[in-house]
Amino acid sequence: MDEKDLKLNETEFLNEDICVAEYLVYKKPETLIDIDLHYCPGCGHGVVHRLLMEVIEEMNIVDKVIGVAPVGCSVFAYNYMDIDMQEAAHGRATAVATGIKRVLPDKLVFTYQGDGDLAAIGTAETIHACNRGENFLIVFINNAVYGMTSGQMAPTTLPGMVTTTTPFGRDTSITGFPLKISELVAQLPGVCYVTRTSVHTAGNVRRTKKAIQKAFEYQMQNKGTCLIEVLSNCPSNWKMTPLESNKFIEEEMIPFYPLGDIKVPKEEK
Amino acid sequence: MAKVKGDIIVDIEKCKGCELCVVACPQGAIALSDNINKKGYHYMIKIKDNCTGCENCALVCPDAVITVYRKSGKKKEKIATISNVQNNMTMEVN
Numbered sequence: 001m002d003e004k005d006l007k008l009n010e011t012e013f014l015n016e017d018i019c020v021a022e023y024l025v026y027k028k029p030e031t032l033i034d035i036d037l038h039y040c041p042g043c044g045h046g047v048v049h050r051l052l053m054e055v056i057e058e059m060n061i062v063d064k065v066i067g068v069a070p071v072g073c074s075v076f077a078y079n080y081m082d083i084d085m086q087e088a089a090h091g092r093a094t095a096v097a098t099g100i101k102r103v104l105p106d107k108l109v110f111t112y113q114g115d116g117d118l119a120a121i122g123t124a125e126t127i128h129a130c131n132r133g134e135n136f137l138i139v140f141i142n143n144a145v146y147g148m149t150s151g152q153m154a155p156t157t158l159p160g161m162v163t164t165t166t167p168f169g170r171d172t173s174i175t176g177f178p179l180k181i182s183e184l185v186a187q188l189p190g191v192c193y194v195t196r197t198s199v200h201t202a203g204n205v206r207r208t209k210k211a212i213q214k215a216f217e218y219q220m221q222n223k224g225t226c227l228i229e230v231l232s233n234c235p236s237n238w239k240m241t242p243l244e245s246n247k248f249i250e251e252e253m254i255p256f257y258p259l260g261d262i263k264v265p266k267e268e269k
Numbered sequence: 270m271a272k273v274k275g276d277i278i279v280d281i282e283k284c285k286g287c288e289l290c291v292v293a294c295p296q297g298a299i300a301l302s303d304n305i306n307k308k309g310y311h312y313m314i315k316i317k318d319n320c321t322g323c324e325n326c327a328l329v330c331p332d333a334v335i336t337v338y339r340k341s342g343k344k345k346e347k348i349a350t351i352s353n354v355q356n357n358m359t360m361e362v363n
Contacts, residue, residue, distance in 0.1 A: 023322075026324045029333075047331050202324075241288075
């Protein structure tokens with residue numbers, strides 16, 4: 001390809017009087033390392049990575065935060081986040097975060113987990129960490145399949161949804177019903193804030209960012225466990241284009257997993 | 270109404286051509302290029318000059334390739350700059 005063509009396309013409508021530092025309103029956060037993400041085109045993981053890093057940069061808590069990376073598609077999260085990170089065994093991120101928070105109680109701890117990690121192999125760790133009211137934030141990315149291993153059925157897969165291990169759709173008489181982790185942990189007294197958001201439109205991305213910000217504030221006030229469930233798309237394993245997958249979230253996932261706050265601290269009610 | 274005018278700069282080599290920004294743009298100012306980048310994806314480009322700097326494209330972009338600039342009609346006059354605080358603070362009057 002011609003180098004000239006590239007340059008021409010890029011700068012065709014560039015307004016030199018607008019593109020100056022004075023008018024800058026949005027740029028990639030400094031805490032997100034400037035390398036290519038390994039995620040598929042259109043994957044929601046990139047958005048949530050960026051939102052977390054934006055909040056951490058805006059709240060000026062870069063040197064106070066410790067993140068725990070999971071196993072799954074986001075196993076390399078520590079490669080992209082320019083903060084202190086720790087990798088955990090599959091499903092055990094909440095257990096590792098418990099240890100970190102108890103040894104270093106003045107640090108802010110978050111775990112970043114997918115649905116195969118948190119809702120399948122790590123269910124026990126998650127529920128018991130929430131039951132103990134451990135004071136950290138759990139970011140739960142729900143895309144309804146096992147993404148990294150090529151799209152097998154996860155506990156969160158919708159009834160009738162086609163995956164590689166349920167080629168005729170998930171039959172609830174054999175495989176049971178989807179696990180609603182957020183509603184499950186919201187009943188526990190140690191949990192202070194549970195919300196479900198999504199990243200498929202700009203408005204929902206803004207709401208997700210606010211939720212992350214709130215959760216870090218609650219953690220600073222030692223209120224208890226916060227869980228943010230983010231509905232994300234998985235275009236590759238749903239066998240859809242990114243646009244179709246966002247439509248699937250809107251039409252199929254949101255009716256089953258309704259968005260909004262599930263539990264908020266008492267004073268706010 | 271104050272005239273708002275914006276612009277975006279795209280890191281075309283990082284773009285994966287997922288088209289999420291194309292539908293997120295309320296002005297219809299973004300489209301995919303016919304050319305491809307080094308990774309082989311059709312990258313996004315601005316095709317119209319009516320960007321308002323609403324940030325929607327940058328918010329939905331999973332790869333954070335978009336930088337947004339916005340210039341409002343109101344003129345801001347800089348009256349003082351305090352450096353060495355947290356981020357250099359600037360005081361302005363409209």
